[in-house]
Every structure is written in structure tokens, then in C-alpha cells.
Amino acid sequence: MTIEAISPGDEAAVLALNNEHAAELSWLEPERLSHLIGQAFHARRVGSLDGFILAFDQTADYDSPNFVWFRERYPRFVYVDRVAVAAHARGRGIARRFYENLFAAARMAGHEVVTCEVNLDPPNPGSDAFHAALGFFEVGSASLGDGTKTVRYFERSLKD
Structure with missing residues (x-):
């Protein structure tokens, strides 16, 4: 279960998985997904697409009302925007691994808080x-x- 960066070749599969979970995540069009991946602090996937995570820091060009809520209140943060795990891959700890990987990356970048x-x-x-x-x-x-x-x-908090 290797966590890897989302590449342009992964976008169609990420879009399909996202839109299968549109009620929880919100529907995306291909251009919007490309923009979000380009703005992401952390854009990762597992497998051919068993799951993905997109997270942004305070510098992102992103107009989500949820992201904006944090930007108005926190000078520095990482915001988990969306996580999806395919039905066939659930129960294997993928979401937990995504978060642990994100926490490590955020700490390395000097962040002290992750939000969602x-x-x-x-x-x-x-x-x-x-x-x-x-x-x-x-x-x-x-x-x-x-x-x-x-x-x-x-x-x-990411503080020890």
C-alpha cells in the first residue's frame, strides 16, 4: 500500500472516484479537479486508485466556503478537503494511512495544525x-x- 503523488495521468480515475462520492465531497468537473490538484499542499493516491486525499495550506487559491472559514481564522494551517476510498478497498486502513502521511508532511513543512x-x-x-x-x-x-x-x-494539533 504505497502512497504516491497524484499525477496528471491519475486525474480521470480521481475524478471518477470523487464523483462517486459527490454527496459527501461535492461534484467536480475535470478542469476544477486539475486546478485543485495544482493548488494542493498534499495530493496523494494509493494503488491504481484505491483512494485519494487532497489537502491545502493557507496559500491555496481555493474558494471553498469551508476552506475560507479556516483561512479567516488561522494564519497557518493544512486543510483536508477530500478523502475517498473505493468500496473494494475499504477496511484496509487506507484513510488512516493518508492522514498519517499528511501529518508527517505537514510537520516537515512547519505546520502545527491540520483542519477539516x-x-x-x-x-x-x-x-x-x-x-x-x-x-x-x-x-x-x-x-x-x-x-x-x-x-x-x-x-x-501536530505539536508533540
Whole structure:
């Protein structure tokens, strides 16, 4: 289970996996995905595409309301924007490995905090439990769009 950088040749598979999980991650068009990968602090995949992670630091050209929420409050951070694991690859610890790899990269770059958001409405109890087990704690919330989606914002310190 080797974690590797996402390359241009991986983008079609990343797009397909992302859009299979559009309810949780949001739908992407090919041009938008290319832009996001280009802006990412950390863009990694496992296997032919068993899963992927995209994370951004505060310097990214990114207009996501969730990312902007953190940029307005944190001078320096890494934001986990999306993680997806294919159905056939679940239960193998891929998401945990992605996060551990990201934590190491963020520390090496001098970051002290990793952030993310988790859906509150519609609820995502699996993601809640996963992030709690990794040491994330809630720092805020927001109602998005037309009020049909509510998210909670989380952070995890990278200090020892």
C-alpha cells in the first residue's frame, strides 16, 4: 500500500472516484479537479486508485466556503478537503494511512495544525468517529448553501 503523488495521468480515475462520492465531497468537473490538484499542499493516491486525499495550506487559491472559514481564522494551517476510498478497498486502513502521511508532511513543512470539516446534517457518524480517533476536536460549525447542509469544523494539533 504505497502512497504516491497524484499525477496528471491519475486525474480521470480521481475524478471518477470523487464523483462517486459527490454527496459527501461535492461534484467536480475535470478542469476544477486539475486546478485543485495544482493548488494542493498534499495530493496523494494509493494503488491504481484505491483512494485519494487532497489537502491545502493557507496559500491555496481555493474558494471553498469551508476552506475560507479556516483561512479567516488561522494564519497557518493544512486543510483536508477530500478523502475517498473505493468500496473494494475499504477496511484496509487506507484513510488512516493518508492522514498519517499528511501529518508527517505537514510537520516537515512547519505546520502545527491540520483542519477539516465533517457533515453534521446530513450526519456522517463514521467520519465523526474516525476523526475523533485521530485526535481531531470541534472548533466551529456553519450552515451551507440553502441551509440543507450543516458542517462542523475540526482541528488536530501536530505539536508533540
